[in-house]
Amino acid sequence: MRCPSNIISKASASHIGGDQMLDRKQCNSGPSNTLFPILVPEKHANQFPFLSGGFVHASSVSLSLPSVAKKAKARTIIVKLLSTAGTGFFYTTRRPRTTAKLSFMKFDPRANQNVLFNEAKINRPN
Known part of the structure; x- marks a missing residue:
């Protein structure tokens, strides 16, 4: 050798x-x-x-750490239900990510009656 x-x-x-x-x-x-x-x-x-x-x-030797795996998306999301009476009153609730947008009748205390609530976008500060 x-x-x-x-x-x-x-x-x-x-x-x-x-x-x-x-x-x-x-x-x-x-x-x-x-x-x-x-x-x-x-x-x-x-x-x-x-x-x-x-x-x-x-x-000379690279000891790179494995990249951190991204978290999976949640199966449920939080949505804002806004009153159609125009009072600005809203509820927040959770719904499955895969279903259609929510809309249903619920009590609006500012209008003092049951009104239709539609799903709206939640504005979050960055």
Whole structure:
């Protein structure tokens, strides 16, 4: 097995014990004494630079978090029921998102009678 050209000349204490220098004879003696194996063939090293046997810098590896999933739309929505008597009185209620617009008779206290209430858009400040 051939020595990679990018091996370091001094190993850490955890690899070979102490502050010993590596020599190329150890690397050429066979796979059992190889301290830094090559994980990717050299012809593919440019496609996988983080596996080529060299040091990996924090700036070269992307640790992007998965994008946060969007919340699903609610099955019910809040709607405003506006009086057709023109008094400006309204009720708010919930209805299923898939049904048609609501309109029904209900009591309007300003007109002091039952009037038709139609669904209107809720104006929310941004």
